[in-house]
Amino acid sequence: MNQSIAVVGGGSIGIAWSIVFARAKRPVMLYEPDDARRELAEDDVMRRLRALAAHHLLDEGPEDVAARVELVGELSVAARGVSYVQECAPEDLDVKRSLFRELEALAAPDAVLASSSSAIPPSSIAQAVRDPSRILVAHPGNPPYLLPVVELVPSPFTDTRTLERAHTLLASVGMCPVRVHKEVEGFVFNRLQGAVLREAYCLVRDGVVDPRDVDTVMREGLGRRWAFLGPFETVELNTEGGVDAHATRMGPAYARMGAERGQHDPWTEAMVAQVSSAVQSRFPRDRWRDHVLWRDSALMALEAFRRRTSLLSGPAAAEQANNYPTNSAQGDDTREGGEQ
Ligand SMILES: NC(=O)c1ccc[n+]([C@@H]2O[C@H](COP(=O)([O-])OP(=O)(O)OC[C@H]3O[C@@H](n4cnc5c(N)ncnc54)[C@H](O)[C@@H]3O)[C@@H](O)[C@H]2O)c1
Known part of the structure; x- marks a missing residue:
């Protein structure tokens, strides 16, 4: 099976995901549309890899890992024929919808199209495309190369084979995928964090603790x-x-x-x-x-x-x-x- 991977959006999470895949010896096409950010992204990948190496968390040189990340300025170059897409564009529904419309045409017919979204339900993105069965959210912690949990959130239209493929691929690159059975706001990671934060704010408000x-x-x-x-x-x-x-x-x-x-x-x-x-x-x-x-x-x-x-x-x-x-x-x- 074709194992190629595209990461879409070269900001904080896109760079971190690229490191996850490249560290696991998978070549990555990283698409970043902004020229200035693309240049910064190259330095950022290297800086983060060197920090990992200094902590003995890479099993090869940072340059060897970085060499697997190819930064490109055209979506069609990054995503054409790939089998897995990890979308990391800004948290904006219109941006994501228009990207996924392009991605479904570019990626391989059985490709997994995963969004890193923290809060947009996959069904909102899926509404914009012709075939919603390949779309899901794969929500990471930040940065995913240090927090291995990733929440796999299907929409009601996601094919179980899409979930299985995403699960297998992400586990193979060292992540710990967790299946979220249905769409809920905040998924699981942020709901658990939210439960602690809500109580903490109440305790402070009520003068119980500083x-x-x-x-x-x-x-x-x-x-x-x-x-x-x-x-x-x-x-x-x-x-x-x-x-x-x-x-x-x-x-x-x-x-x-x-x-x-x-x-x-x-x-x-x-x-x-x-x-x-x-x-x-x-x-x-x-x-x-x-x-x-x-x-x-x-x-x-x-x-x-x-x-x-x-x-x-x-x-x-x-x-x-x-x-x-x-x-x-x-x-x-x-x-x-x-x-x-
Ligand atoms: N930052 C976090 O802690 C965190 C954690 C988990 C999930 N996420 C999710 O990851 C996604 C990206 O977040 P981020 O923090 O990396 O944002 P960011 O702003 O750091 O990066 C977004 C990048 O996408 C690029 N971009 C803009 N328009 C684009 C387009 N049309 N196509 C492709 N790329 C485009 C921008 O130039 C920028 O480099 C969001 O959906 C966010 O909710 C973020």
């Missing part, structure tokens, strides 16, 4: 576990009896907290059973004690790493240790690299 201490609670508490466990996995390992015991013991308190915010979404028995069974596929409960020991060892490894590198203690500490990655320094020498 904003800086919201960040302290997250950075020095929840976030440390969330570096290697999801929220369901966290409660599974926090409570003997796992998710089920946690829901029985803590469910009513969480329901009261939700009610304070006008929310009524009880954790029904069926929902808890579904979550419990999913979590136990990674953490079988008969080994619960072993898994708690694993979690604590992972926290120790994280703490040991934090102590070794001043970068993680914040910009002031990094600056004091002469470890601050400036734009110019990042290119050739992040200094932090030597510490790892």
Whole structure:
């Protein structure tokens, strides 16, 4: 099968996606219509690759990876006959619609046409094209070469083969694709982030805590576990009896907290059973004690790493240790690299 890839739009996300594909040894055609930005993009690709190399995160030289990214100023040159398109143009529905109309004519007949959109539902884009079955959103974190999760969001018209192809290709370049079953505003990444942010703002508004201490609670508490466990996995390992015991013991308190915010979404028995069974596929409960020991060892490894590198203690500490990655320094020498 034809494996060629086009990235459309050479801004922040387009450059980052190009690095993801090129790092996985896939040649990339990167289309950027603006001449000045195209020139900047070339430097930006190199700067980011050098920073990755300084952290020992490339398995070949940055020049070798960069050589796989070809910057072009014509969409027809970038996308003709390709089998996968990752669109990264500005977040504007009209721009995306007109691009996808061109892309469906240019790309191979069975090509996957994926948008990086953070908020535009794929069905809004799909309405503009003749064959909507090849279109989906593949929404990355920023930058995708450091945050591997990518949300695959189909419209009601997306063919399951499109989803499967996107999933297979993105997994093959080191990403962790997650299937979102239907279009919802914010998809999953931003809805989870939004739930935390909404509560954080309420707590500050109500005088419960200072904003800086919201960040302290997250950075020095929840976030440390969330570096290697999801929220369901966290409660599974926090409570003997796992998710089920946690829901029985803590469910009513969480329901009261939700009610304070006008929310009524009880954790029904069926929902808890579904979550419990999913979590136990990674953490079988008969080994619960072993898994708690694993979690604590992972926290120790994280703490040991934090102590070794001043970068993680914040910009002031990094600056004091002469470890601050400036734009110019990042290119050739992040200094932090030597510490790892
Ligand atoms: N920045 C983020 O954190 C982030 C995260 C996830 C998803 N996204 C999504 O990725 C997409 C791109 O975001 P960004 O932050 O890279 O934006 P950006 O403004 O940095 O880059 C957009 C690029 O597209 C180019 N462009 C303009 N018109 C174009 C056209 N018709 N065809 C092709 N390219 C065109 C611009 O010249 C620019 O270089 C958006 O849909 C955004 O929602 C962004």
